[in-house]
Amino acid sequence: MKLDTDIHNYYEQLVLEKIESLEIEKKHDADYIADLTCLVLNQLRPRYIRFEVDMAFYLPASERQQMEMNVINAIDLSLNYLNDHYRK
Template sequence: MNPSFESIHNIHEAAVIETVLALQGDYPAVAPDLLPDVACVALNRLPPRYIRHSVDLAFYQDEKEREELARLQQSTVRLAFEFVQARRAMRARV
């Protein structure tokens, strides 16, 4: 029997998607269909960290680490919005 690898995920995925959705109002020039692009840019800029169960992360991280990770995710998503917005503006001029 082959093991299932479906439970493995990057710890940043859910938080980045949640942050993209929360911040989309701050970037009206970024169309809703570009929000997945924003998430991809942000995820590619964050260091990958994979876990199998979310409870593992809660168990191994202290409050300071969680706060630092949340700040990093938020700032990275803002940079990703700015990147996608700038690329869209550049393409509109061509």
């Protein structure tokens, strides 16, 4: 088993999807996006899975919605933090 290919944090995909939907990469460079992603993921409790289908079948809709809200809140906090620090 290889940990880096067999197991991953489900939040990683949710965060990347949300960042992409906000089109942040149109306003900022790759370093900013990497910093943002790290800050966001560090605020979220990891949910490790092997297969995406595991979450699709076993995750209640209410929990999925809560996870999405957690991502949005973490992105907002991280954007505020980064914007304050990148200006200085």
